Amino acid sequence: MTQVLVIGAGPAGLAAATAASALGADVTVLDSSYDLGGQYWRHLPSTRPTASEGILLHGFERFRELRERLENDSQVRILTLSQVWAIDRNPDTRNAGDSSVGDRWRVHVLQGVPDGHDRLALTIIPDAIVFATGAHDRTLPFTGWQLPGVFSAGAAQALAKGERVAVGSRVVVSGAGPFLLPVAASLVQAGAKVLGVYEASTISRLASGWLPRPWQLLGAPGKAAELVGYVGNHLRNRIPYRTGRAVIAAEGDGRVERVVVARLDANWAPIVGTTRTIEADAVCIGHGFTPRLELPIAVGCALSAERFVAVDHRQATSSPGVYAAGEITGIGGVDAALAEGSIAGHSAAGGSDDEAAMSRQRRLRAASTRFAARIEAAHGIRPGWSQWLTPDTLICRCEEVSYGRLCDTSAHTGSAGLRSLKLSTRAGLGICQGRVCGRTVEDLLGRLAAGGLIDTTSTDRRPIVSPIRLGELAGGTVLPPAPPPPGNTEERE
């Protein structure tokens, strides 16, 4: 029987596990979090029951069905609090030399509370892997973004949905993309006053992205209804939604007390003389999402030109036996993640191409992919944003490297090597491993180097996926492939 390992239990991973089990595979689905659901279905812990949590979470019923089905499926092993920290080639691969099957990979897992010192080291050696590791917010820097009170949009969302904590009482939301709307809605539902949502893209670009083919938006049914819901929420709570504007600075003594908002041109460059200061205690920023690519890169998956995991119509990556689904293959939202997950799980379990169930999923995926293309057209980052930087603006938050230092180092060394520039500035080399600033550092250094950067060292490469404590490296139990017999629920939550 095929052993399928699904990494990540958001919408894509849950759909993949369900589809793989339906074809009779032995499935292990794991996630570093305490609970299943990923970012989209982040919810309160079971120790905090509610009468109607569903009003915070679109499609919560769908989530509960998926979770219940998996929890009651004896072919499925669910491992929560399980962080994959590295993947390498299995030294005694039984497929050695057979390129059609590919390598077998050893997946190294630490199980236990986040950053705990006594986590259990496990090794899993599956026949097929489905990566469904999702994405995190892309946040463009601005002066003062290191002040307490500046949050990623996802942080505001996570605290509102998973904790019922509002990140501030007077909050400004700034960035680009439809995700700003559910963030504003969640903040209001958590008791904050949202002073305004500032969308960087200008109305004409939004119009060209959204308006020419409104039927495409309707083709992604869940999304359309959801967007109407968010807009309704805006109207009811009278939250100003302003386009062609951005927070370009945050100010305050030890925390955010004010933000500076400017009008932007179509290229996202701030227009001189248009700034306005708003008293606020929190600002939430999001300029789209960065896929979590380190594990796919570790097993040699090719990336697309847009720097997502490249997949074919079966969600197969370029690495044999390895599949990918959800935000790591493109930013399409929950509908795309679910459809891609179903196809990936089906393929990973050895399912054939032409089964009827898959053609429905493929139609759903196509609609969502068009939706994603339109989001990118309307809200994708434009280069003019760098004009709101000043020499003092921090670019790398961990190593506290300013824009001025990046410019000076680039000018003095005349280097066009990303790696050497990172080593001399320390930008992107802090403990977050460049997750927050990596793409920004690449972008800015690329513009500063006369003919662009020469090396292709991508900031997405991270052989050790998460910090591990010394001592955790030693040992490690190889997890037996078969799921535990029914009734053994120790490993479940």
Add this chain to the structure above:
Amino acid sequence: MVSQALLPENDPIRPGGSTPIGITVDGKPATGLTGQTIAAIMMAEGRLSWRRSSVAGEPRGLFCGIGICFDCLVVVNGERDVRACQRRAVSGDAIEFQHDELPGVAG
């Protein structure tokens, strides 16, 4: 008040029962709910920062909220470098702040 918890009586999702837990934050008692992260308990009390950055010594707290940025590190029962946004509090946890150099990575 800046960051704050929504009072159950004002919450449209109508929370049912939950169990309070007591921890200490920088030596002072704090109360949260079972299942809450350490960061959420601190932020529910209006605290926005708890770490000082390694170079400039500037205040930092939660930024990404999902375990990516490592800005929120705290010491939990003597154990350093724990992401406060990821770790759920356990009754009796002693949370302290850390201000020294962070580990970096090569590459």
